[in-house]
Amino acid sequence: MEPDAQLVQNCLxxxxxxxxxxxxxxxxxxxxxxxxxxxxxxxxxxxxxxxxLRVYKTLGSYRSAHGGFATWMTSVTRNLxxxxxRRTRRDRLTDxxxxxxxxxxxKHSPVRRxxxxxxxxxxxxxxxxALKKISPDLRxxxxxxxxxxxxxxxxxxxxxxxEGTVKSRINRGxxxxxxxxxxxxxxxx
Amino acid sequence: xxxxxxxxxxxLSEYADRLLPADERGYFEAHARxxxxxxxxVSRVTGMLARLHQLELEAVPAGLERRILEQTLGPKAERxxxxxxxxWLAPVMTQRxxxxxVTVLITVMVLSQAFGVQWSQVELRDLYPPNLYRATTRxxxxxxxxxxxxxxxxxxxxxxxxxxxxxxxxxAPTEQKPAPGQSQxxxxxxxxxxxxxxxxxxxxxxxxxxxxxxMPGRMTQ
Numbered sequence: 001m002e003p004d005a006q007l008v009q010n011c012l013x014x015x016x017x018x019x020x021x022x023x024x025x026x027x028x029x030x031x032x033x034x035x036x037x038x039x040x041x042x043x044x045x046x047x048x049x050x051x052x053l054r055v056y057k058t059l060g061s062y063r064s065a066h067g068g069f070a071t072w073m074t075s076v077t078r079n080l081x082x083x084x085x086r087r088t089r090r091d092r093l094t095d096x097x098x099x100x101x102x103x104x105x106x107k108h109s110p111v112r113r114x115x116x117x118x119x120x121x122x123x124x125x126x127x128x129x130a131l132k133k134i135s136p137d138l139r140x141x142x143x144x145x146x147x148x149x150x151x152x153x154x155x156x157x158x159x160x161x162x163e164g165t166v167k168s169r170i171n172r173g174x175x176x177x178x179x180x181x182x183x184x185x186x187x188x189x
Numbered sequence: 190x191x192x193x194x195x196x197x198x199x200x201l202s203e204y205a206d207r208l209l210p211a212d213e214r215g216y217f218e219a220h221a222r223x224x225x226x227x228x229x230x231v232s233r234v235t236g237m238l239a240r241l242h243q244l245e246l247e248a249v250p251a252g253l254e255r256r257i258l259e260q261t262l263g264p265k266a267e268r269x270x271x272x273x274x275x276x277w278l279a280p281v282m283t284q285r286x287x288x289x290x291v292t293v294l295i296t297v298m299v300l301s302q303a304f305g306v307q308w309s310q311v312e313l314r315d316l317y318p319p320n321l322y323r324a325t326t327r328x329x330x331x332x333x334x335x336x337x338x339x340x341x342x343x344x345x346x347x348x349x350x351x352x353x354x355x356x357x358x359x360x361a362p363t364e365q366k367p368a369p370g371q372s373q374x375x376x377x378x379x380x381x382x383x384x385x386x387x388x389x390x391x392x393x394x395x396x397x398x399x400x401x402x403x404m405p406g407r408m409t410q
Contacts, residue, residue, distance in 0.1 A: 016262050023261075027254050032246045045250055049257055056261040124244055146241045152208075171202040175230070178237040188236020189243075 004069035008062055023052060026070065029148065030077055036143045037081050039132050047084060051077045071154045078140065078158055085136060123186065130180035138173030145170050192220045197227045205235050304328065 004025070010018035030051050035044035055076055062072050131139050144150045144158060156166050178188070197220055203209050204217050221231045301308065314320060 019262065020258060023254055023257050027257065028246050028249045031249050031253065035247060041250065045253055048253060049260060052257045053260055120244065123240060124247070127241065127244065146238060147244065152206075167202060168199075171199065174202055174205070174234050174238065175198070177241075178234045181237055182233060186237070186240070188233050189239040 005064040008059060008064070008069060011059055019056070022069075026073055027052075029070070030073065033074065033077055033143065033148060034081065036128065036131060036147055037136075037140065038084065039128055043084070047077075047080060051080055054080065067157050068154070071150070071157050074144070074148070074150070074154075075158045075160075081140070126181060126184050126186050127177075130177050130184065133180055134173060134176045138169050138176060141166065141169035142173035142177055146174070190216055192216045194220075194224060194227050197221060197224070198230065201231065201234055204231070205238055 002021070004022065007018040007022050011022065027048065031044055031048045034047040034051070035041060038044055038047065051073070055073055058076070062069065066072075131143070134142070140159070141155065144155045145152075150158070152163065152166055152170075155170075156163050159166060159169075161169075182188075197217060200209065200213070200217060204214065209217060221227050300306075315324065
């Protein structure tokens, strides 16, 4: 498999198939990152498109010496997610009443909670609900570490904070998430 | 050295990610074993992480990749590379086409068997159009000649049978049923024997005719 850095070089030379390959490799990861952060599939789709559009436009600024392409893409995604978070903060404040009872809503929604939902889907939904309740700083640290599988150093590059801060955020985020999941009735393995 | 609860909580993730050095790991576990609160916290977080790591990434919504490519490369963007060469294959790479191809293959195999084509003996020069034409014409003429001979033989047999049949199938004289109480005469009693002889001779002629059809060479002489 051709490395990402080589594909980027091919893209910059005008090779459309190299860009297609990059899109195919990273769409799922970026979409999941956006979905876990926003808790909305629709917003996640829009944000994923926005991320790739921005990456495509700024592809020339990527330097492989500074880190992996995946990490760079995650940084771009994170910046867009922060913009999106700030943009929608006002909407969320007005929707605070709706946020208070998301589980009731989802229980009656055939799309989110179908009768034949697998246990994995159920857990995924519970994790999503718990993630919504923790602060954005802790949430992004946990998502990057435990749902995206990034190393501490990579998270440090993406967040642009010292290593100690990364460890602290991951630690606090995990403890908070575990507490919330336990409250929801999720049993640890 | 012993660790306190605060240290356990702050280093919990490093412990879970196996980033603690061996000695610190020992201190951590020693405290967690002895402290009910920290023990519960550690098992809760590590258990939750185990479940979290089992989660798979969500599937990408249908059409998302296509939309991204359209936004970036454009809907009618010229695709370069190997895919552009294989692009014409896309419309035929369907399940329907695959079924059709398999059907054609089976038909060719059946026809090959029927016409006695042995693919292992086929050489490249056999596929040269003039050679192919000659071989096909020869095969067709052979099939036609065999069919014509079969029809001719049938005709001969039929002719022999039709010549023999009137003699064998002469209509029997009309039977006059004797009146009740009347006995039959002596000449009337001979009729079944004559009929038997006629049947016997007809059977012999039929046998002769069939034998003749099996020996076409002698019949033509």
